[in-house]
Amino acid sequence: MKTLHITIAVTFAIGLIAAIAADSMISDPISIVGSFVELRYSLNPGIAWGIRLPGGVQEMLILLALVAVGSMAIKARNTLSLIAFGCIIGGGLANIIDRLRDGYVTDYVSIGSFPIFNVPDSFVSVGVGLLLVEAFLAKRQG
Numbered sequence: 001m002k003t004l005h006i007t008i009a010v011t012f013a014i015g016l017i018a019a020i021a022a023d024s025m026i027s028d029p030i031s032i033v034g035s036f037v038e039l040r041y042s043l044n045p046g047i048a049w050g051i052r053l054p055g056g057v058q059e060m061l062i063l064l065a066l067v068a069v070g071s072m073a074i075k076a077r078n079t080l081s082l083i084a085f086g087c088i089i090g091g092g093l094a095n096i097i098d099r100l101r102d103g104y105v106t107d108y109v110s111i112g113s114f115p116i117f118n119v120p121d122s123f124v125s126v127g128v129g130l131l132l133v134e135a136f137l138a139k140r141q142g
Helices: 002-025 057-075 079-102 119-141
Strands: 030-033 037-044 105-111
Touching (some): 002 079, 002 105, 002 119, 057 079, 079 105, 079 119, 105 119
Antiparallel strands (some): 030 037
Protein backbone atom coordinates (compact mmCIF):
# COMPACT_ATOMS: atom_id res chain seq x y z
CA MET A 1 0.00 0.00 0.00
CA LYS A 2 2.98 2.30 0.49
CA THR A 3 3.47 2.32 -3.30
CA LEU A 4 -0.16 3.37 -3.80
CA HIS A 5 0.06 6.20 -1.27
CA ILE A 6 3.34 7.53 -2.64
CA THR A 7 2.03 7.43 -6.23
CA ILE A 8 -1.17 9.23 -5.23
CA ALA A 9 0.79 11.92 -3.35
CA VAL A 10 3.31 12.51 -6.15
CA THR A 11 0.79 12.61 -9.01
CA PHE A 12 -1.58 14.79 -6.98
CA ALA A 13 1.17 17.28 -6.10
CA ILE A 14 2.58 17.48 -9.63
CA GLY A 15 -0.91 17.86 -11.12
CA LEU A 16 -1.99 20.59 -8.73
CA ILE A 17 1.30 22.50 -9.01
CA ALA A 18 1.05 22.35 -12.82
CA ALA A 19 -2.52 23.75 -12.73
CA ILE A 20 -1.49 26.58 -10.41
CA ALA A 21 1.51 27.35 -12.62
CA ALA A 22 -0.66 27.35 -15.75
CA ASP A 23 -3.16 29.69 -14.09
CA SER A 24 -0.45 32.18 -13.26
CA MET A 25 2.01 31.81 -16.15
CA ILE A 26 0.13 31.09 -19.38
CA SER A 27 -1.81 33.93 -20.92
CA ASP A 28 -0.82 33.55 -24.57
CA PRO A 29 0.00 30.25 -26.30
CA ILE A 30 3.58 29.10 -25.78
CA SER A 31 4.99 27.17 -28.73
CA ILE A 32 6.82 23.93 -27.98
CA VAL A 33 6.86 22.40 -31.49
CA GLY A 34 5.52 25.11 -33.77
CA SER A 35 1.75 25.36 -33.49
CA PHE A 36 1.44 21.56 -33.28
CA VAL A 37 2.45 21.30 -29.60
CA GLU A 38 1.71 24.30 -27.40
CA LEU A 39 0.94 25.31 -23.88
CA ARG A 40 -2.46 26.92 -24.37
CA TYR A 41 -4.54 28.08 -21.40
CA SER A 42 -8.11 26.81 -21.34
CA LEU A 43 -10.78 26.47 -18.64
CA ASN A 44 -12.85 23.29 -18.84
CA PRO A 45 -16.23 23.34 -17.05
CA GLY A 46 -16.98 19.76 -18.13
CA ILE A 47 -15.42 16.35 -17.82
CA ALA A 48 -13.33 14.54 -20.45
CA TRP A 49 -12.96 16.53 -23.68
CA GLY A 50 -15.18 19.29 -22.34
CA ILE A 51 -18.31 17.12 -22.16
CA ARG A 52 -20.74 18.89 -19.85
CA LEU A 53 -23.44 16.99 -17.97
CA PRO A 54 -26.51 18.44 -16.23
CA GLY A 55 -26.11 20.03 -12.78
CA GLY A 56 -25.18 17.55 -10.09
CA VAL A 57 -24.85 14.57 -12.47
CA GLN A 58 -21.28 15.48 -13.43
CA GLU A 59 -20.14 15.80 -9.82
CA MET A 60 -21.91 12.56 -8.82
CA LEU A 61 -20.26 10.61 -11.65
CA ILE A 62 -16.83 11.97 -10.72
CA LEU A 63 -17.37 10.98 -7.09
CA LEU A 64 -18.68 7.50 -7.99
CA ALA A 65 -15.75 6.90 -10.34
CA LEU A 66 -13.27 7.91 -7.65
CA VAL A 67 -14.92 5.63 -5.07
CA ALA A 68 -14.94 2.73 -7.56
CA VAL A 69 -11.26 3.19 -8.43
CA GLY A 70 -10.39 3.55 -4.75
CA SER A 71 -12.15 0.28 -3.88
CA MET A 72 -10.33 -1.52 -6.70
CA ALA A 73 -7.01 -0.01 -5.57
CA ILE A 74 -7.47 -1.37 -2.06
CA LYS A 75 -7.74 -4.89 -3.51
CA ALA A 76 -4.67 -4.49 -5.77
CA ARG A 77 -1.69 -6.59 -4.78
CA ASN A 78 1.08 -6.07 -7.32
CA THR A 79 3.28 -3.03 -7.82
CA LEU A 80 2.12 -2.27 -11.36
CA SER A 81 -1.54 -2.19 -10.28
CA LEU A 82 -0.76 -0.04 -7.27
CA ILE A 83 1.14 2.47 -9.41
CA ALA A 84 -1.65 2.46 -12.02
CA PHE A 85 -4.39 3.07 -9.46
CA GLY A 86 -2.21 5.69 -7.76
CA CYS A 87 -1.88 7.59 -11.05
CA ILE A 88 -5.65 7.47 -11.63
CA ILE A 89 -6.53 8.56 -8.10
CA GLY A 90 -3.81 11.23 -7.84
CA GLY A 91 -4.70 12.72 -11.23
CA GLY A 92 -8.40 12.60 -10.45
CA LEU A 93 -7.94 14.28 -7.07
CA ALA A 94 -5.75 17.01 -8.58
CA ASN A 95 -8.48 17.78 -11.13
CA ILE A 96 -11.16 17.80 -8.41
CA ILE A 97 -9.18 20.23 -6.24
CA ASP A 98 -8.46 22.39 -9.29
CA ARG A 99 -12.20 22.46 -10.07
CA LEU A 100 -13.04 23.39 -6.46
CA ARG A 101 -10.74 26.44 -6.71
CA ASP A 102 -12.76 28.21 -9.41
CA GLY A 103 -15.37 25.85 -10.86
CA TYR A 104 -13.18 24.78 -13.80
CA VAL A 105 -10.39 22.37 -14.55
CA THR A 106 -7.37 24.18 -16.00
CA ASP A 107 -6.25 22.58 -19.28
CA TYR A 108 -3.04 23.69 -20.95
CA VAL A 109 -1.47 21.03 -23.18
CA SER A 110 -2.43 21.35 -26.84
CA ILE A 111 -1.29 18.72 -29.35
CA GLY A 112 -2.56 19.03 -32.89
CA SER A 113 -6.34 18.83 -33.12
CA PHE A 114 -6.66 16.67 -29.98
CA PRO A 115 -8.71 18.37 -27.23
CA ILE A 116 -6.61 20.43 -24.81
CA PHE A 117 -5.75 18.47 -21.66
CA ASN A 118 -3.58 18.72 -18.55
CA VAL A 119 -0.98 16.78 -16.57
CA PRO A 120 -3.53 15.11 -14.23
CA ASP A 121 -5.47 13.91 -17.31
CA SER A 122 -2.20 12.37 -18.51
CA PHE A 123 -1.70 10.61 -15.18
CA VAL A 124 -5.21 9.13 -15.42
CA SER A 125 -4.52 7.97 -18.99
CA VAL A 126 -1.17 6.45 -18.02
CA GLY A 127 -2.83 4.65 -15.10
CA VAL A 128 -5.51 3.17 -17.37
CA GLY A 129 -2.81 2.19 -19.87
CA LEU A 130 -0.83 0.42 -17.15
CA LEU A 131 -3.93 -1.53 -16.09
CA LEU A 132 -4.45 -2.60 -19.71
CA VAL A 133 -0.82 -3.72 -19.96
CA GLU A 134 -1.18 -5.65 -16.71
CA ALA A 135 -4.36 -7.36 -17.94
CA PHE A 136 -2.64 -8.29 -21.21
CA LEU A 137 0.39 -9.72 -19.40
CA ALA A 138 -1.81 -11.65 -16.96
CA LYS A 139 -3.77 -13.16 -19.84
CA ARG A 140 -0.55 -14.23 -21.59
CA GLN A 141 0.74 -15.88 -18.42
CA GLY A 142 -2.57 -17.53 -17.52
